[in-house]
Amino acid sequence: MAQPLGPKAEDALDFLATDSLLTEDEVMLRDTVRRYVEEQINPYVGEWFDEGIFPHEEIAKAIGQLGLFGMHLEGYGCAGSSAMMYGLACMETEAGDSGLRSFVSVQGSLAMFPIWAYGSEEQKQEWLPRMAAGEAIGCFGLTEPDSGSDPSSMRTNAKQDPGGDWVLNGAKMWITNGSIADVAVVWARTDEGIRGFVVPTDTEGFSAPKIERKVSLRASVTSELIMDDVRLPAAAVLPGVSSMRGPLSCLNEARFGISFGAVGAARSCYEAALEYAGSREQFGVPISSFQLTQQRLVDFMTRVQQGTLVAYHLGRLKDQGVLGPAQVSFGKRQNVRMALEVAREARSVLGANGITTEYAPARHMNNLESVYTYEGTNEIHTLMMGQAITGQNAFT
Amino acid sequence: MKVVVCVKQIPDPADPGALDPETRTLKRDVKLILDESDSYGVEMGLQLVDNAGGGEVTLVSMAPNNEQSGLRTALAMGAASATLISDTELIGSDALTTAKVLAAAIKDQEPDLVIAGSESSDGYTGTVPEMIAAVLDLPSVTAAKSIEVGGDAIQVQRQTDAGYDVVDCPLPAVISVTAGVVEPRYPSFKGIMAAKSKPLDEKSSADLGFAADAVGWAGSGQEIVDVAEAPQREAGEVIEDDGEAHLKIVEFLENLKVI
Ligand SMILES: Cc1cc2nc3c(=O)[nH]c(=O)nc-3n(C[C@H](O)[C@H](O)[C@H](O)COP(=O)(O)OP(=O)(O)OC[C@H]3O[C@@H](n4cnc5c(N)ncnc54)[C@H](O)[C@@H]3O)c2cc1C
Numbered sequence: 001m002a003q004p005l006g007p008k009a010e011d012a013l014d015f016l017a018t019d020s021l022l023t024e025d026e027v028m029l030r031d032t033v034r035r036y037v038e039e040q041i042n043p044y045v046g047e048w049f050d051e052g053i054f055p056h057e058e059i060a061k062a063i064g065q066l067g068l069f070g071m072h073l074e075g076y077g078c079a080g081s082s083a084m085m086y087g088l089a090c091m092e093t094e095a096g097d098s099g100l101r102s103f104v105s106v107q108g109s110l111a112m113f114p115i116w117a118y119g120s121e122e123q124k125q126e127w128l129p130r131m132a133a134g135e136a137i138g139c140f141g142l143t144e145p146d147s148g149s150d151p152s153s154m155r156t157n158a159k160q161d162p163g164g165d166w167v168l169n170g171a172k173m174w175i176t177n178g179s180i181a182d183v184a185v186v187w188a189r190t191d192e193g194i195r196g197f198v199v200p201t202d203t204e205g206f207s208a209p210k211i212e213r214k215v216s217l218r219a220s221v222t223s224e225l226i227m228d229d230v231r232l233p234a235a236a237v238l239p240g241v242s243s244m245r246g247p248l249s250c251l252n253e254a255r256f257g258i259s260f261g262a263v264g265a266a267r268s269c270y271e272a273a274l275e276y277a278g279s280r281e282q283f284g285v286p287i288s289s290f291q292l293t294q295q296r297l298v299d300f301m302t303r304v305q306q307g308t309l310v311a312y313h314l315g316r317l318k319d320q321g322v323l324g325p326a327q328v329s330f331g332k333r334q335n336v337r338m339a340l341e342v343a344r345e346a347r348s349v350l351g352a353n354g355i356t357t358e359y360a361p362a363r364h365m366n367n368l369e370s371v372y373t374y375e376g377t378n379e380i381h382t383l384m385m386g387q388a389i390t391g392q393n394a395f396t
Numbered sequence: 397m398k399v400v401v402c403v404k405q406i407p408d409p410a411d412p413g414a415l416d417p418e419t420r421t422l423k424r425d426v427k428l429i430l431d432e433s434d435s436y437g438v439e440m441g442l443q444l445v446d447n448a449g450g451g452e453v454t455l456v457s458m459a460p461n462n463e464q465s466g467l468r469t470a471l472a473m474g475a476a477s478a479t480l481i482s483d484t485e486l487i488g489s490d491a492l493t494t495a496k497v498l499a500a501a502i503k504d505q506e507p508d509l510v511i512a513g514s515e516s517s518d519g520y521t522g523t524v525p526e527m528i529a530a531v532l533d534l535p536s537v538t539a540a541k542s543i544e545v546g547g548d549a550i551q552v553q554r555q556t557d558a559g560y561d562v563v564d565c566p567l568p569a570v571i572s573v574t575a576g577v578v579e580p581r582y583p584s585f586k587g588i589m590a591a592k593s594k595p596l597d598e599k600s601s602a603d604l605g606f607a608a609d610a611v612g613w614a615g616s617g618q619e620i621v622d623v624a625e626a627p628q629r630e631a632g633e634v635i636e637d638d639g640e641a642h643l644k645i646v647e648f649l650e651n652l653k654v655i
């Protein structure tokens with residue numbers, strides 16, 4: 001029997017054998033998270049998206065048991081994994097839904113990371129073990145209604161009264177997990193610069209109404225945080241940082257994860273298109289046998305493989321401790337853009353079926369619009385890389 | 397409480413396997429994974445040890461090519477250590493030989509309880525657990541859906557067509573577990589990392605005292621003389637509903653003597 005030329009059919013999903021770049025542990029972790037997502041998320045997430053819900057309690061418990069919350073942190077119940085492993089977990093969770101990956105990365109990189117990096121011993125003991133286990137949920141409040149890409153223009157402020165208490169006032173906007181959080185890490189202007197506050201969400205004066213009418217990241221909770229004379233003890237401030245470096249370092253962690261996550265979403269779209277094209281017949285033949293369809297499928301595959309290589313490379317650099325913020329921008333900007341394009345094109349391969357939440361691509365496509373905007377918009381990352389290669393600041 | 401769980405490592409059922417044209421057996425030169433049928437036994441073992449408040453789950457597996465990945469998965473779920481029996485002499489072993497080899501490895505560990513799957517997903521003779529019990533001269537309960545430990549005995553709910561039997565059984569014993577009765581945990585990240593450094597003891601059939609001609613093709617004396625494709629399912633009968641369809645369906649079922 002004649003053998004097909006070139007790679008075997010089963011390599012359609014890993015054409016360049018990128019798995020060979022991973023260790024056995026990394027593959028095992030990746031496969032475990034993939035199986036969790038295939039069994040516990042994929043069958044239901046279309047419906048969650050339709051209904052605009054995210055069953056966070058159940059998912060927090062499962063993700064906590066898997067050990068993915070704050071997995072790249074050391075101690076306090078965190079697993080102490082490599083950056084690469086954290087990236088792989090982001091890739092697989094986002095192959096399910098960007099909302100799931102957001103849940104995991106906000107908890108680990110935006111809420112746990114600042115407590116871990118800048119918190120007092122008491123703050124770490126109080127929050128990190130419970131957050132790692134998924135028993136407490138965190139959120140990260142930086143963006144405000146009038147302060148997005150330029151967070152240093154924030155208005156939320158904290159004043160220390162003579163007794164030592166802090167009094168927090170202001171509003172945060174577009175805060176993932178806000179309404180379901182037990183603890184909010186809120187960044188505010190103080191006399192000593194920008195500081196982070198660990199705010200239990202049951203503190204008087206704090207409220208977090210949910211933002212409705214989203215067409216993107218519907219299986220994710222996005223909220224406003226309103227702080228009206230929120231009184232906190234002196235010990236609520238993160239002692240370790242008092243500048244924009246605090247929130248920006250958190251974002252750098254999360255953006256790294258998005259470089260991987262976006263590839264997962266793109267891969268999911270490619271797989272959906274490949275499978276659909278193989279079984280959908282028009283003009284008496286599968287649509288995958290048309291040259292125009294094959295060109296698209298090959299294009300998806302190529303881009304997903306390229307994105308995978310970029311992500312893995314960033315992972316290795318980060319684990320060597322040499323990954324710079326502008327290189328993270330490379331991954332975030334390029335892979336999210338790639339994923340958004342693949343999602344849009346893959347959607348169209350599925351024809352009319354492609355516009356429903358029965359299939360993944362349209363959901364990913366809409367989700368990726370948020371991913372394109374948050375954690376530094378596409379343009380902001382362009383400017384960061386522009387500044388890195390020219391030495392000139394084009395932000396203002 | 398010391399529980400030994402038998403875990404078979406099998407070719408991934410998602411990748412259609414191929415038969416070796418010479419021996420007419422399944423080719424096993426691909427990467428093998430933990431048989432899902434055995435993930436239930438691993439989970440049940442881990443739960444029993446948790447409930448007992450002490451002890452450990454150890455694993456035994458007989459597999460070609462020193463395959464370990466299925467064992468690593470079960471170690472990552474929480475088993476403490478594993479014994480792998482693998483050598484070329486074992487190729488061609490039938491179910492009884494498999495049971496003898498596994499029994500020899502189990503015996504050394506002096507377990508309180510041996511758990512196996514009711515049947516594997518690839519060979520599915522559904523005989524190995526009972527043969528292990530016979531070789532070790534231990535009581536055996538099949539098709540367990542739950543196991544409760546009380547002192548040096550267990551009470552087993554044994555699945556039947558009508559419901560379940562409640563069986564009391566002294567320990568040590570060999571219990572086969574029905575697929576789907578517990579929800580196997582996902583290996584945790586910490587479990588995956590810990591699995592690397594858990595003891596995995598590799599043994600050959602000779603280490604367990606078997607002569608080369610007592611195992612494998614020679615010892616089993618089995619030969620698969622023929623294999624045939626399963627017959628194609630015949631097309632069903634379509635009954636168009638012209639208002640009388642229910643009568644035709646009743647007649648059809650009566651002819652089958654099912655009503
Ligand atoms: C679903 C979702 C979840 C989010 N979760 C969180 C969260 O958990 N915590 C949090 O703090 N924030 C969160 N955000 C907010 C997010 O980080 C901001 O939306 C983002 O930083 C952009 O800010 P903005 O929306 O105010 O847009 P703006 O900054 O107003 O930008 C509008 C447009 O102007 C462009 N632009 C701005 N400045 C420049 C410039 N200098 N040069 C060229 N173009 C420019 C932008 O690229 C964009 O296209 C979330 C957002 C979404 C959509």
Ligand SMILES: Cc1cc2nc3c(=O)[nH]c(=O)nc-3n(C[C@H](O)[C@H](O)[C@H](O)COP(=O)(O)OP(=O)(O)OC[C@H]3O[C@@H](n4cnc5c(N)ncnc54)[C@H](O)[C@@H]3O)c2cc1C
Nearest residue numbers: 421422458490491494512513515516519520521522523524
């Ligand atoms: C008709 C027939 C066809 C066969 N075809 C093949 C073939 O194609 N290729 C081939 O290599 N062999 C073949 N064999 C051999 C057969 O796979 C082995 O005898 C096998 O170990 C018998 O197990 P089973 O899978 O039927 O076990 P079952 O009795 O169905 O397994 C029940 C449980 O026993 C335990 N168990 C079984 N085997 C092992 C093991 N090796 N290690 C650890 N625990 C185990 C597991 O807990 C399992 O869930 C065949 C045997 C027969 C009789």
